Amino acid sequence: MPAEQESPISASEAKSLFSDLENVPALLLAVSGGPDSIALMVLAARWRKALKSPLRKPELIVATVDHGLRSESKREAADVAKLAGTLGLTHRTLRWSGTKPKTGLPQAARLARYALLAGAARKAGAAHVLTAHTLDDQAETVLIRMSRGSGLTGLAAMARESSVPGSGTIKLVRPLLDVPKARLIATLRAEKITFADDPSNRDPRFTRARLRGLMPQLAKEGLDARRLALLGRRLKRADRAIENAVDRAHTELTADLGAPGAYDATGYARLPAEIALRLLGRAIGSLGDEGPVELGKLEALKEALDAAQMSGSKRFRRSLAGALVTLAKGEITVERAPPRKQASRAMSLTKRRQGAGKGRATPAKSR
Numbered sequence: 001m002p003a004e005q006e007s008p009i010s011a012s013e014a015k016s017l018f019s020d021l022e023n024v025p026a027l028l029l030a031v032s033g034g035p036d037s038i039a040l041m042v043l044a045a046r047w048r049k050a051l052k053s054p055l056r057k058p059e060l061i062v063a064t065v066d067h068g069l070r071s072e073s074k075r076e077a078a079d080v081a082k083l084a085g086t087l088g089l090t091h092r093t094l095r096w097s098g099t100k101p102k103t104g105l106p107q108a109a110r111l112a113r114y115a116l117l118a119g120a121a122r123k124a125g126a127a128h129v130l131t132a133h134t135l136d137d138q139a140e141t142v143l144i145r146m147s148r149g150s151g152l153t154g155l156a157a158m159a160r161e162s163s164v165p166g167s168g169t170i171k172l173v174r175p176l177l178d179v180p181k182a183r184l185i186a187t188l189r190a191e192k193i194t195f196a197d198d199p200s201n202r203d204p205r206f207t208r209a210r211l212r213g214l215m216p217q218l219a220k221e222g223l224d225a226r227r228l229a230l231l232g233r234r235l236k237r238a239d240r241a242i243e244n245a246v247d248r249a250h251t252e253l254t255a256d257l258g259a260p261g262a263y264d265a266t267g268y269a270r271l272p273a274e275i276a277l278r279l280l281g282r283a284i285g286s287l288g289d290e291g292p293v294e295l296g297k298l299e300a301l302k303e304a305l306d307a308a309q310m311s312g313s314k315r316f317r318r319s320l321a322g323a324l325v326t327l328a329k330g331e332i333t334v335e336r337a338p339p340r341k342q343a344s345r346a347m348s349l350t351k352r353r354q355g356a357g358k359g360r361a362t363p364a365k366s367r
Contacts, residue, residue: 036134242278
C-alpha cells in the first residue's frame, strides 16, 4: 500500500470531510468503539473545535449501540463514553433489547441499530446520523453485491448521503467513505488513542468477514479496495444517467394516455432493454403492494412481455409483486393486482361460516 494511504488524516483534510455539515444544528455520531468510528468521533470533534464561523457550531452527540451480543460490549460503550467526555461531547448508550434471531443475525442487528440511531437523532433534534463507513467497507459492499447477482444500481454500492433505513426524514451521512481504514488507524495511533477489536469482524460465519479475508489476495491482482470503490462510483454515474433516461421514457410514453401505469406498447418495444426493464420495474414497485421487485423475476416478466409483443399476441396478462401487467389494444398497463383467489376463497368461506353460525345457540363447554 502506498505511504500516503497509511498516513494520518490532517486537520485540513478533516475540515473537507465535514465542510458541508457546518451549518446544521446537530449531528448524531454512531460510534461503536472500533477504530473507524472512534476516528470519526475524534476527527469530527477536531473539525468542530477548529470552526471559526460566527454562526452556532453544530452540536455533536455520540451514540453507541450495545447489541448485547458480546460480553465486552458494555465495557466498550463505557470506554466510548469516557473518550467522548474528554472531547467535550455528549454520549448516549442505546441498547438492543428483546430476543435475538437465530438466523439472519447481521441483518437484524443492522436494522435494529439504525432504528435506535434514528430514534436517538429525533430526541436530540438532529436530522443527520454520521457513520464511519470507509473505502474498505465500500469495496466489500461491491463484492457482496456482485456475489449476490445485483444489478447496476446495487453495484453502485453506498452513497455519501442517503436516508437512515426506515426513518423517513433522517439523513445518513458517510463522511469517511473515500478514506482507507489504514489512514484512520494511523490517525488514532498518532494521537495515542486506543480502540476496541470486535472479533465478529473476522468471524467466517458472516459473508462480509469471509470476503474481507479475500481482500489481500485480490489486492495482489490489482483489485484492491480503491479499484473496487472506483468501480462503484463509475457504476453510480452510469446508473444516474440511466435513471434520467427512464424519467424521459416515462414522460414520453404516458403523454397521450393520462395514466401513470399505462404506456404506449409500440414506444415501449423500441426502448433499450435496460430502460424498458427499469420503467416496468418502477411501475410495478409503485403500483404493486408487495414492496421492491426482485430483479430476476422482473427480467423474466419482461422477457415474457417482449415475446408476446414480438409474436403479435393481442393479450398478455401477468402479475408480479402485487401488480398486474397487461398488454392489450396497443397499451401496456400496470395496476394493483386483485386479491389472490385462495385469499378470496378463504375470506368467502369465513364469511359463510360466520353467517351460518348466526342465530345458533352456543354449546356449553365440556367440564
